[in-house]
Amino acid sequence: MSTTISAQEATAEGTGARGTEPVFSVDGLWKVFGPKADRVPADPELAALPAAELRSRTGCTAAVRDVSFDVRKGEVFVVMGLSGSGKSTLVRCLTRLIEPTAGTIAIDGEDVRAMDRARLRELRRHRAAMVFQHFGLLPHRSVLDNVAYGLEVQGVPRRERRAKAQEVVAKVGLEGMEQRRPGQLSGGQQQRVGLARALAVDPEVLLFDEPFSALDPMIRRDMQEEVIRLHEEEGRTMVFITHDLNEALRLGDRIALMRDGRIVQLGTPEEIVGSPADDYVREFVRDVPREQVMTVRRAMRAASAQEAGEGPALSPEATVSQAIEAVARSGQTARVVDQGRCLGVVDSDALLEVVAGTDTRSAGPAREEVA
Numbered sequence: 067m068s069t070t071i072s073a074q075e076a077t078a079e080g081t082g083a084r085g086t087e088p089v090f091s092v093d094g095l096w097k098v099f100g101p102k103a104d105r106v107p108a109d110p111e112l113a114a115l116p117a118a119e120l121r122s123r124t125g126c127t128a129a130v131r132d133v134s135f136d137v138r139k140g141e142v143f144v145v146m147g148l149s150g151s152g153k154s155t156l157v158r159c160l161t162r163l164i165e166p167t168a169g170t171i172a173i174d175g176e177d178v179r180a181m182d183r184a185r186l187r188e189l190r191r192h193r194a195a196m197v198f199q200h201f202g203l204l205p206h207r208s209v210l211d212n213v214a215y216g217l218e219v220q221g222v223p224r225r226e227r228r229a230k231a232q233e234v235v236a237k238v239g240l241e242g243m244e245q246r247r248p249g250q251l252s253g254g255q256q257q258r259v260g261l262a263r264a265l266a267v268d269p270e271v272l273l274f275d276e277p278f279s280a281l282d283p284m285i286r287r288d289m290q291e292e293v294i295r296l297h298e299e300e301g302r303t304m305v306f307i308t309h310d311l312n313e314a315l316r317l318g319d320r321i322a323l324m325r326d327g328r329i330v331q332l333g334t335p336e337e338i339v340g341s342p343a344d345d346y347v348r349e350f351v352r353d354v355p356r357e358q359v360m361t362v363r364r365a366m367r368a369a370s371a372q373e374a375g376e377g378p379a380l381s382p383e384a385t386v387s388q389a390i391e392a393v394a395r396s397g398q399t400a401r402v403v404d405q406g407r408c409l410g411v412v413d414s415d416a417l418l419e420v421v422a423g424t425d426t427r428s429a430g431p432a433r434e435e436v437a
């Protein structure tokens with residue numbers, strides 16, 4: 067089954083993804099809870115029923131419905147949606163912590179659904195480590211031993227695992243706390259231990275299940291910064307579940323927005339905010355400050371010969387907000403410059419149109435190379 071939705075097709079070339087090589091490839095994935103769950107994806111009539119009707123007719127809940135996507139190497143892939151939309155179920159299916167009902171999942175081309183128990187264990191321990199909301203720390207062990215735990219399970223010798231744990235503890239800013247117990251740490255610090263434990267096994271992919279939702283806003287922001295920093299330093303592939311749009315926009319290279327078990331839109335933050343796939347998405351992103359998400363590409367037009375030679379220079383990734391500042395300060399149009407080449411210019415009218423949401427241009431690189 068590969069009835070990939072049109073919104074996904076429309077953004078398949080999404081501009082914000084890191085590589086194009088997939089780490090996870092998911093196609094036609096279903097997870098149905100309830101009696102004789104298999105018959106739901108197999109029967110087009112049942113598969114098409116709305117959630118309430120499906121439940122009353124079959125006693126089943128389709129938590130994930132015919133979902134297809136790739137997670138690309140090196141990207142932060144965010145799964146966002148309201149409570150109950152299927153985020154946790156979807157991400158748990160990736161390593162079969164929840165057994166999928168139908169569809170295919172591959173990691174680096176290897177069929178996850180065909181893995182035996184040993185291979186699955188190795189997948190979860192080495193290749194795709196999970197960071198949970200409730201940190202799952204061992205209360206009687208020190209921070210260092212908690213961080214080393216995953217390595218201990220793998221049979222890494224004590225000296226080696228403690229050295230590795232020490233290195234990761236420093237990486238997440240917990241130096242000096244190695245001997246404390248989890249109960250002697252704040253919520254944010256405990257989450258850092260959870261993060262360090264996942265990092266210690268050096269997984270190819272980190273899976274985060276709403277890791278920061280129990281933290282207060284300031285600490286939450288700190289932890290988001292931490293994830294961004296780690297990602298920039300290491301370029302590790304990350305899948306991040308959140309129900310918080312701001313968190314999704316801050317962290318995501320691409321965002322899959324879920325509703326009732328389906329992905330209603332998959333795209334870069336700019337694509338989702340600038341070109342919502344339907345009214346649901348439009349309503350979801352209504353209050354987002356567009357100037358902080360949209361880039362200058364959105365407002366760019368061809369430069370005249372004179373404009374191409376003067377005015378402040380911006381990178382194509384500069385936000386509209388940064389461009390407004392540059393244009394206001396200089397009193398000139400700003401040039402969008404990539405590797406010494408002027409791609410076009412932005413003026414205050416076009417920038418204001420983006421802020422007001424009255425621009426008619428589509429997101430993405432459509433207006434590139436207009437010089």
Ligand SMILES: Nc1ncnc2c1ncn2[C@@H]1O[C@H](COP(=O)(O)OP(=O)(O)OP(=O)(O)O)[C@@H](O)[C@H]1O
Nearest residue numbers: 099127129147148149150151152153154155156309
């Ligand atoms: N073990 C289960 N048995 C039956 N239904 C389940 C089970 N687990 C989840 N569901 C249902 O599947 C749907 C999706 O749940 P899921 O936990 O994946 O959503 P979520 O988007 O992660 O929600 P939240 O943000 O609240 O964690 C919900 O309707 C939920 O009630």
